[in-house]
Amino acid sequence: DAKTTQPNSMESNEEEPVHLPCNHSTISGTDYIHWYRQLPSQGPEYVIHGLTSNVNNRMASLAIAEDRKSSTLILHRATLRDAAVYYCILRDGPNFGNEKLTFGTGTRLTIIP
């Protein structure tokens, strides 16, 4: 499986945008990029996903590099409730028989009031 690389930790000030990077230099053409986050004492939560184009939803935006070797999760205005571990995960598109979601170590985001 293609791997992702994320910084172990990041800090951001409250009410400012946050850009969480993810490198996936060995991504294949059919891999989807998924982001999950895990708030303290909770299970992981789906955030967003994309293939080639940038994506927006109510939680965040996903910016995907043109060569797809990296992506950035953007929280437009961070709040204290966004403090969590953020996971960037690749899922193989055509491989519908394999539903495994493999979590790495993620980025621990700290929001400074």
Next chain:
Amino acid sequence: DAGVIQSPRHEVTEMGQEVTLRCKPISGHDYLFWYRQTMMRGLELLIYFNNNVPIDDSGMPEDRFSAKMPNASFSTLKIQPSEPRDSAVYFCASSLGRLTFGYTFGSGTRLTVV
């Protein structure tokens, strides 16, 4: 929708005892997953089911662990006998099994084996 429901939220048991963790997936979801999370190993997939049938149990650590899904609305993860190294948070998740849909996780069961 109540989401994925796990019980109990916390379980403390003595080494050697049998432990059963329970999960109710979201209605209509045809995939169910059991994960374990520890500080040392992070989130690990133990087993997953599709339409109540186990598809991949390669993550189950050893024969002491077993999982069942007798129907679409219920699954159990059993550890017998339990050992202190089984202490972890166990998560259940369900999904529609399509790439464009995410997984929904439960709140987890924190297991402590003393």
